[in-house]
Amino acid sequence: MQQRGALRFALTRLLSAMPTLFLIIVLAFMMMHAAPGGPFDEERAMPPETAANIARAYHLDEPLPQQFMRYFGALVQGDLGPSYRYPGYSVAELISGAMFLSLTLGALAMLCALVVGIAAGVVAALRKHTLIDRLVTGLAMMGISVPLFVIVPIFVLVFAVNLGWLPASWSGTDSRIRYLLPVIALALPQIAYVARLTRGSMIEIMNSDFIRTARAQGLDTLTIVRRHALRPALLPLLSYLGPAIAAVLTGSVVVEQILGIPGLGQLFVRGALNRDYTLVLGIVIFYATLVIALNLIVDIVYGFLDPRIRNR
Amino acid sequence: MSMPAMSGQHGRHRGGSRIVVVAISILCLIFLAAIVGPLFSPYTYLDSDLDARLIEPTRDAMRFFGTDDLGRDLFVRTLMGVRISLAVALVATFVSLVIGVVYGAIAGYVGGKVDAVMMRLVDTLYALPFIFFVILLMVYFGQNFLLIFVAIGAVNWLDMARIVRGQTLSLREREFVESARLIGVSPARIIFRHIMPNLLGVVVVYVTLTVPQAILIESFMSFLGLGIQEPQTSLGSLVNNGVRHMENAPWILLIPASLLALILMCFNFLGDGLRDQLDPQEQTE
Numbered sequence: 001m002q003q004r005g006a007l008r009f010a011l012t013r014l015l016s017a018m019p020t021l022f023l024i025i026v027l028a029f030m031m032m033h034a035a036p037g038g039p040f041d042e043e044r045a046m047p048p049e050t051a052a053n054i055a056r057a058y059h060l061d062e063p064l065p066q067q068f069m070r071y072f073g074a075l076v077q078g079d080l081g082p083s084y085r086y087p088g089y090s091v092a093e094l095i096s097g098a099m100f101l102s103l104t105l106g107a108l109a110m111l112c113a114l115v116v117g118i119a120a121g122v123v124a125a126l127r128k129h130t131l132i133d134r135l136v137t138g139l140a141m142m143g144i145s146v147p148l149f150v151i152v153p154i155f156v157l158v159f160a161v162n163l164g165w166l167p168a169s170w171s172g173t174d175s176r177i178r179y180l181l182p183v184i185a186l187a188l189p190q191i192a193y194v195a196r197l198t199r200g201s202m203i204e205i206m207n208s209d210f211i212r213t214a215r216a217q218g219l220d221t222l223t224i225v226r227r228h229a230l231r232p233a234l235l236p237l238l239s240y241l242g243p244a245i246a247a248v249l250t251g252s253v254v255v256e257q258i259l260g261i262p263g264l265g266q267l268f269v270r271g272a273l274n275r276d277y278t279l280v281l282g283i284v285i286f287y288a289t290l291v292i293a294l295n296l297i298v299d300i301v302y303g304f305l306d307p308r309i310r311n312r
Numbered sequence: 313m314s315m316p317a318m319s320g321q322h323g324r325h326r327g328g329s330r331i332v333v334v335a336i337s338i339l340c341l342i343f344l345a346a347i348v349g350p351l352f353s354p355y356t357y358l359d360s361d362l363d364a365r366l367i368e369p370t371r372d373a374m375r376f377f378g379t380d381d382l383g384r385d386l387f388v389r390t391l392m393g394v395r396i397s398l399a400v401a402l403v404a405t406f407v408s409l410v411i412g413v414v415y416g417a418i419a420g421y422v423g424g425k426v427d428a429v430m431m432r433l434v435d436t437l438y439a440l441p442f443i444f445f446v447i448l449l450m451v452y453f454g455q456n457f458l459l460i461f462v463a464i465g466a467v468n469w470l471d472m473a474r475i476v477r478g479q480t481l482s483l484r485e486r487e488f489v490e491s492a493r494l495i496g497v498s499p500a501r502i503i504f505r506h507i508m509p510n511l512l513g514v515v516v517v518y519v520t521l522t523v524p525q526a527i528l529i530e531s532f533m534s535f536l537g538l539g540i541q542e543p544q545t546s547l548g549s550l551v552n553n554g555v556r557h558m559e560n561a562p563w564i565l566l567i568p569a570s571l572l573a574l575i576l577m578c579f580n581f582l583g584d585g586l587r588d589q590l591d592p593q594e595q596t597e
Contacts, residue, residue, distance in 0.1 A: 020436050031448055141584070145577040147528055149535045149548070150569040153555045161559055243438060250443045250532075257536065258555060268444070269536055272451045280451055284444050 010300045017296050024288045025075065029068055032277050058082070080282035085274045091282035094267060099286075102256070102263035106248045108183045113190030113244070118234065120191070121198025122225065125233075128203060136195055143192025149254045152185045156258070170261045182255045189251065190244050197240055202233040238302050242295040249287055332585035335578040342575060346394040355385035357392040358543050369563050377567050380553060389545050390568050394575070396546045400460060401526035407465025408522055412472025413515060417503050419473070420480025431477065434470050442467040443529065450538045460539060464529045472518050479514050483507050513590050521583035524576045531572060547572040 055061045059070060074081060080091035124136035159181070160168035166181050167173040205211060206229055214224050253265035260266075264283065271279035350357070360382040369377050369386075377386035419430040446463045483489060484507070492502050531548025533539035540546040547568050554565025 016432075016436075028445075028448060141580060142577065145524070145580045146573040147532065147576065149532065149551060149555075150573050153551070153558055153565055154569065157558050157562060157565070246442075253443075254532070254535070268447075272447050272536075272538060275451055277451070280448060284448055287444055 006304050009303045013296055013299050013303070017292050021289060021292055025072065025285055026068070028281055028284050028288075029071060032281050033064060033067070058084075075285070080285070081278045083276055083279045085271070085276035085279065091279050094279060095264065095282060095286055098262060098264045098267045101261065102252050102265060105179070105182050105186060105255075105261070105263065106245075106252055108179065109186035109190065109248055109251075110244065112183060112187040113194050116187070117191040117194025118198050118237075120195040122202055122230070122233075124195065124199045125202035125206065126221065126225070133199075136199065140192040140195045143188050144196075147254075148185060148189065148251050149258065151188060152181075152255055152258045155181060155185060170259050182252075182259055182261060185255050186248055186251050190248065193240065193244065194237065197237055198233065201236045202229065205229045205233045235302075235306055238298060238305070241298045242291070245294050246291050249291070329585065329589065331581050332589075335582040335585070338574065339578045339582070342394060342571070342578075343398065346391045346398070349391040350388045353385060353388045355388050357384065357389045357545065360384045369567070377563065380557070380561075380564050386550075386564065386567065390547075390550060390571060393545045393547045393550050393568060394571065396540060396544065397527050397530055397548070397572075397575075400464070400530045400540075400546070401523050403461040404464035404468065404526040404530070405519060405522045407462055408468035408472060408526070409515070409519060411466065412469035413476050413508065413511065415469065416473035416476025416478075417480050417507055417511070420477040421484055421499065421503050421507060423481070423484070427477070431474075434473055438470055443532065446529070446533065447536075447538055450533065457540075460530065460533070464526050467529065468522055468525055472515070472522065475514055475518050476511055479511055480507055483510055517583060517586045517590055520579060520586060524579035524583075527572075527576060527579070547575075 052061070059067055062070070071081065078092060080095070083089045083091050083094055086094060120136050120140075124133040127133050156168055159166045167175075167178050170178055170182075211224060211229055214228050219227075249265075252263060253269060255261065256263045256265035257269055264286075268280065268283045270276075271283065362382070369375065375385065375387065377390055380386055380389070415430065415434075419427045446467060449459060449463050480503075489502060489506055492506050497506075527547075530539055531546060531551070534546045534548030535552045537549075537552065540549055542549070550568035551565060551572065554562075554568060558565040
């Protein structure tokens with residue numbers, strides 16, 4: 001019975017994710033076509049025949065609904081159309097070429113954020129109002145406040161330019177050490193959020209009755225934390241994972257831009273600055289799909305772990 | 313409503329309000345400097361003096377923050393950047409305030425299925441990487457000042473809507489709302505005249521937390537070259553320019569970067585402190 005409830009929950013969530021994604025695709029597509037001026041407008045006016053030829057080649061002369069059907073039909077098969085500014089490349093090729101690096105960096109950063117953030121949060125909660133707690137909450141506030149595009153250049157300035165410990169640019173070296181700076185930078189704000197969340201819910205749990213009972217039975221703090229407190233305390237963290245994933249993706253745009261990492265974020269910014277409409281549209285749809293899919297997974301896992309959620 | 317929280321309890325609250333006071337003072341100082349500072353400098357944010365490029369910060373000739381690669385005075389430019397970042401943030405916050413409060417109050421007051429659908433929508437929007445949509449907007453419609461305001465505001469209303477809805481849910485059950493309903497006041501009038509004034513405290517707190525987010529988004533986009541355009545400047549574009557010259561002229565980066573960080577930190581401490589004092593339920597402990 002309980003299993004069926006969970007399965008139903010997962011299915012409804014899956015079904016409700018579909019229209020969201022469709023809506024995003026329609027919206028992004030409409031925005032692209034509502035834009036004043038075409039993608040091939042240049043400073044110099046081109047002869048009308050050429051313009052007509054280009055429009056025909058990219059199907060820009062068809063009515064909008066037909067263009068959308070064409071785009072959507074191709075999209076379902078994983079084809080995001082040709083790039084307008086990188087002739088000869090399809091958007092899908094460009095994205096899949098850059099994707100792996102960005103996803104690796106993002107995954108490593110999330111892992112790092114969870115491990116360090118949870119540890120710091122638990123320690124701060126157990127040592128409430130001591131120096132360690134103040135240090136953790138203060139640093140967390142800094143990590144939340146100071147934007148990545150301030151942190152990363154200062155890191156580069158200190159650790160790469162002045163101290164020379166780390167390579168200043170991505171392309172300058174082949175060694176694994178070049179992952180260190182982007183991963184730490186991406187992880188820092190997330191460490192801060194995770195630590196704050198963990199601290200808050202850990203303090204709440206440690207004040208609850210069942211922990212008092214465990215204490216009364218004579219269990220030591222470490223056992224209580226490990227066996228009883230940690231699991232319920234980490235549950236609220238799960239619902240933060242969705243926004244965290246979105247934040248890491250946003251962050252990777254900055255980090256890749258500053259460090260010159262040839263990932264998805266850099267591709268996106270270049271596309272945006274070059275007004276490469278199809279590329280930008282493709283990357284937005286890719287990001288949206290990724291975020292929705294990961295959120296769906298988080299949601300379903302949450303539903304399995306905490307039955308109360310399913311009946312919301 | 314906030315009285316029980318304000319009185320009593322440990323010395324913690326006094327510590328909390330000290331942080332709030334410090335944060336407010338620093339912010340006031342920065343804003344004052346941003347408003348009057350440029351008037352005292354002999355330079356403008358536009359003038360470039362090619363004989364005075366990359367001067368280090370010095371008191372000579374009033375080059376307090378030095379000059380950039382084009383010989384423009386960074387003291388004036390940084391303060392102009394603060395002005396613009398703040399202006400954008402305030403307008404954007406206003407937009408998100410209006411959307412968030414109206415949306416949240418309607419969802420909370422009407423309740424039932426409408427509420428469920430409206431909040432499900434907020435949940436869905438929450439997880440989207442919105443900044444990409446803002447960038448998409450900028451790419452298609454060009455870098456338009458007004459559009460930046462609206463786009464940032466349209467992204468930022470979700471938190472506000474959630475909080476307002478929660479408050480409205482509990483206000484709805486109170487006697488004064490019930491008596492208004494009894495004497496036949498229309499729902500719209502109840503929402504605007506009876507519910508909204510009571511939301512003020514919470515809304516003020518969340519506004520102080522929305523402003524830094526708006527500053528952050530604006531400077532993020534300007535940093536990427538998609539926001540404020542030269543010769544206008546904002547803290548984000550100043551940092552961007554600083555990154556290009558950080559190896560031989562670190563002050564171009566460090567001054568606007570630390571000012572931006574300081575402003576954001578003050579706003580966050582302010583919002584956090586106010587929230588702890590006004591709203592004991594939301595306290596992190």
